[in-house]
Amino acid sequence: xxxxxxxxxxxxxxxxxxxxxxxxxxxxxxxxxxxxxxxxxxxxxxxxxxxxxxxxxxxxxxxxxxxxxxxxxxxxxxxxxxxxxxxxxxxxxxxxxxxxxxxxxxxxxxxxxxxxxxxxxxxxxxxxxxxxxxxxxxxxxxxxxxxxxxxxxxxxxxxxxxxxxxxxxxxxxxxxxxxxxxxxxxxxxxxxxxxxxxxxxxxxxxxxxxxxxxxxxxxxxxxxxxxxxxxxxxxxxxxxxxxxxxxxxxxxxxxxxxxxxxxxxxxxxxxxxxxxxxxxxxxxxxxxxxxxxxxxxxxxxxxxxxxxxxxxxxxxxxxxxxxxxxxxxxxxxxxxxxxxxxxxxxxxxxx
Numbered sequence: 001x002x003x004x005x006x007x008x009x010x011x012x013x014x015x016x017x018x019x020x021x022x023x024x025x026x027x028x029x030x031x032x033x034x035x036x037x038x039x040x041x042x043x044x045x046x047x048x049x050x051x052x053x054x055x056x057x058x059x060x061x062x063x064x065x066x067x068x069x070x071x072x073x074x075x076x077x078x079x080x081x082x083x084x085x086x087x088x089x090x091x092x093x094x095x096x097x098x099x100x101x102x103x104x105x106x107x108x109x110x111x112x113x114x115x116x117x118x119x120x121x122x123x124x125x126x127x128x129x130x131x132x133x134x135x136x137x138x139x140x141x142x143x144x145x146x147x148x149x150x151x152x153x154x155x156x157x158x159x160x161x162x163x164x165x166x167x168x169x170x171x172x173x174x175x176x177x178x179x180x181x182x183x184x185x186x187x188x189x190x191x192x193x194x195x196x197x198x199x200x201x202x203x204x205x206x207x208x209x210x211x212x213x214x215x216x217x218x219x220x221x222x223x224x225x226x227x228x229x230x231x232x233x234x235x236x237x238x239x240x241x242x243x244x245x246x247x248x249x250x251x252x253x254x255x256x257x258x259x260x261x262x263x264x265x266x267x268x269x270x271x272x273x274x275x276x277x278x279x280x281x282x283x284x285x286x287x288x289x290x291x292x293x294x295x296x297x298x299x300x301x302x303x304x305x306x307x308x309x310x311x312x313x314x315x316x317x318x319x320x321x322x323x324x325x326x327x328x329x330x331x332x333x334x335x336x337x338x339x340x341x342x343x344x345x346x347x348x349x350x351x
Contacts, residue, residue: 019321019325019326019327020269022320022321023301023302023317023320023321023327024302026313026316026317026320027302027305027309027313027316027317030305030309030312030313031302031304031305031306031309032306033090033094033095033306033308034306034308035094035095037308038083038086038095038098038306038308039095039098039101041079041083041291042080042083042098042101042102042105044076045076045077045079045080045083046076046077046080046105046106048072048076049072049073049076049077049079049080050073050077050105050109052069052070052072052073052076053069053073053077053238053239053242055069056069056070056073056238056242057234057235057238070238070241070242070245073242074242074245074246074249075287077106077110077242077246078246078249078250078290079290079291080102080105080106081106081110081112081246081250082250082290082291082293083102083106083291084102084107084112084114084117084118085117085121085291085293086291086292086306086307087099087102087114087117087118088117088118088119088120088121088122089303089304089306090306099114099118102114103211103214107211107215108211108214108215108218109218110162110243110246111159111162111163111165111166111167111215111219111243112162112190113166113211113212113214113215114211115188115204115207115208115211116188116189116190117189117190119198119204120136120189120190120191120198121136121137123135123136123196124136124137124138125300125303127266127267127268127269127272128266129266130262130266130267130272131262131264131265131266131267131272131275132262132264132265132266133193133195133196133264134196134197135193135196136189136190136191136192136193136196136198137191137192137193137254138192138193138258138260138262139151139192139193139260140260140261140262140263140264141255141260141342142259142260142261142342142345143342143343143344143345144345145343148255148342148343151192151251151255152248152251152252152255155244155247155248155250155251156244156245156247156248157244158243158244158247159239159240159243159244159247160240165183165187166212166215166216166219167216167219167220167223169183169187170183170212170215170216171216180205181200183208184198184200184204184205184208185197185198185200186198188200188204188208192254222235222236249288252288252335252339253288253289253293253335255338255339255342256277256279256289256332256335256338256339256342257276257277257293257296258275258276258277258296259274259275259276259277259341259342260275260342261275262275269301270326272300273297273300273301273326273327273330274326274329274330276296276297276299276300276301276330277296277297277330277331277332277338278294278295278296278297278298278314278330278331278332279294279296279331279332279333279334279335279338280294280295280311280314280331281294281333281334281335285335288335289335291307292306292307292308292310292311293307295310295311295313295314297327297330297331298310298313298314298317298327298330301327318331
């Protein structure tokens, strides 16, 4: 490396540090969650989602009313599920009982209890693991068209995978200790990186048993009612279809959240920011990237800011920081633009 280039890198690092200090001051007052917003939003999302699900169930199959109700159910339940992302970043004392309530109204009914994400997602933010094989939510997608396509299609199988995990394998693991340990390490994390291995401890195992038992009890009751011909089996078919489409929408959002150009080595904060994307968009952007997820670069920059404060934080930073700053270059005009760049293989600038 030449002296001139080394000097240039030092100057760039110094500029980022100065901008970083300025950014921290700008958003210093935006880190406190507002419980009323969280509880109201969750209640509305779950309530509308399940009410629309009921309308779709009782409507004439494939009628306009059913299809419209399915669309509403997908978007509302998806929004509700996205609160799991917020739960991973919240201190339990900030919103007591919120995780349990989320599990009862969404986690258990959707076969996705919070244990599959809480304690896992944090590895997607650590400087030591982001973009590496220990990052549960990262794969080197940039320019790999077949990998991107297969990943998108595989997301439609998520309902089947979770059904097997929590309804078939979980009860078997109660009598097969080796299977219990395998499930804990290999099949208790909502992740896209198949090389990720979860670290387990007694607290995690206790939580896993507790929520596996609750999930199994709820679903076994529904299955028993179907076997007694009290509930029609098409209820499960509708659930599977809606859950699969929720998973697909989330997968498209996930693919548009990063440039996925890491070479497997850890990235510093600036590198992680350069690899992440904001898509502020218009009001419809909130449909496919709800609960603050459209400000994904900002979230990686300041993961402690609750979702309802991300929009004002974004406005402050964009107005105050230079468009040439690292954060100023993290904004994308739309999801199709981000997916196109990912598909073509635009690489993050190496540092």
